[in-house]
Amino acid sequence: MAAWDSFIRMQEKLIGRLSRRVHADSGMSASDYTVLVKLTEAGGRMRFMDLVKLVEWEKSRMSHQVGRMAKRGLVAKEECPDDGRGAFIVATPTGYEAIEDAAPVHVEHVRRLFIDALTREELAALARISDRVLAHMEEQPD
Amino acid sequence: MAAWDSFIRMQEKLIGRLSRRVHADSGMSASDYTVLVKLTEAGGRMRFMDLVKLVEWEKSRMSHQVGRMAKRGLVAKEECPDDGRGAFIVATPTGYEAIEDAAPVHVEHVRRLFIDALTREELAALARISDRVLAHMEEQPD
DNA sequence: CTAAGGTAGATGACACGTCAACCAAATGGT
DNA sequence: ACCATTTGGTTGACGTGTCATCTACCTTAG
Numbered sequence: 001m002a003a004w005d006s007f008i009r010m011q012e013k014l015i016g017r018l019s020r021r022v023h024a025d026s027g028m029s030a031s032d033y034t035v036l037v038k039l040t041e042a043g044g045r046m047r048f049m050d051l052v053k054l055v056e057w058e059k060s061r062m063s064h065q066v067g068r069m070a071k072r073g074l075v076a077k078e079e080c081p082d083d084g085r086g087a088f089i090v091a092t093p094t095g096y097e098a099i100e101d102a103a104p105v106h107v108e109h110v111r112r113l114f115i116d117a118l119t120r121e122e123l124a125a126l127a128r129i130s131d132r133v134l135a136h137m138e139e140q141p142d
Numbered sequence: 143m144a145a146w147d148s149f150i151r152m153q154e155k156l157i158g159r160l161s162r163r164v165h166a167d168s169g170m171s172a173s174d175y176t177v178l179v180k181l182t183e184a185g186g187r188m189r190f191m192d193l194v195k196l197v198e199w200e201k202s203r204m205s206h207q208v209g210r211m212a213k214r215g216l217v218a219k220e221e222c223p224d225d226g227r228g229a230f231i232v233a234t235p236t237g238y239e240a241i242e243d244a245a246p247v248h249v250e251h252v253r254r255l256f257i258d259a260l261t262r263e264e265l266a267a268l269a270r271i272s273d274r275v276l277a278h279m280e281e282q283p284d
Numbered sequence: 285c286t287a288a289g290g291t292a293g294a295t296g297a298c299a300c301g302t303c304a305a306c307c308a309a310a311t312g313g314t
Numbered sequence: 315a316c317c318a319t320t321t322g323g324t325t326g327a328c329g330t331g332t333c334a335t336c337t338a339c340c341t342t343a344g
Binding site for chain 3: 029031057058060061064065068083084085086
Binding site: 171173199200202203206207210225226227228 | 329330331332333334337338339340
């Protein structure tokens with residue numbers, strides 16, 4: 001339980017600090033950043049539901065999110081000829097520019113706040129631990 | 143960076159799942175839970191700002207939070223005789239009942255989803271890693 | 285005693301996440 | 315051909331978090 005407390009504290013501070021940073025230096029929220037990273041990594045254009053599965057969010061969250069991002073011009077929605085219900089989400093030039101500006105700065109913060117705090121062995125251990133927890137959760141109900 | 147990705151994924155899934163659970167089986171939000179745990183651990187009555195420091199939140203967040211909790215009857219606000227600006231936050235009987243019901247169930251979920259996934263050594267390693275990251279963050283600007 | 289600055293806490297505007305309900309188009313069985 | 319189910323995606327209400335701003339009270343230097 002001490003481990004749990006430390007983990008929680010660390011995780012809250014770290015995530016909080018990083019998302020405040022990304023917002024401060026790019027004007028984007030952490031969610032904007034995540035979506036743009038995944039979307040552009042995947043070619044800058046994908047079906048809505050594929051994006052949902054890739055990012056592992058609920059579809060309603062993604063729907064609100066892309067709605068807001070579209071309003072700000074970071075992405076656009078196109079309708080899908082093959083499936084009358086479907087939608088493509090496309091990263092706009094503005095979106096590309098935003099992510100290309102933000103990514104290196106963000107990576108730098110991750111390195112500074114997180115990676116630099118740990119040795120190579122500790123990073124490996126943490127990766128292993130995280131994967132084990134993930135795997136264990138998969139096979140747990142609910 | 144692989145370690146970072148695993149960590150982020152794990153942490154998101156785990157926190158998401160736990161807070162959905164606590165809300166589902168107690169009707170309280172994760173924030174309600176946190177506040178009540180800390181408050182009752184500290185005797186069930188403390189100055190607002192002490193609570194803010196204990197939980198390590200921004201005061202405005204806490205202000206909104208206790209406002210909502212007061213509206214639901216989980217805590218009450220009393221004014222402070224020594225300091226005209228001050229407020230005491232007090233856990234009501236309803237509040238006590240709520241965490242006393244919720245806490246064991248929540249602890250059980252933490253054990254099931256997190257602690258049981260790891261060996262004693264892994265837990266110790268994770269605690270050490272978390273503390274190192276926390277300590278490292280303290281001495282980093284911003 | 286008074287003015288300057290600090291501290292306690294509240295508030296309003298806004299972005300975000302969740303849940304449940306919803307609609308429309310696709311699919312599959314009879 | 316037809317109805318039932320599933321899938322893709324949206325919507326609205328509501329609770330939550332952040333930021334900036336505000337007020338009231340306290341403290342302390344002069």
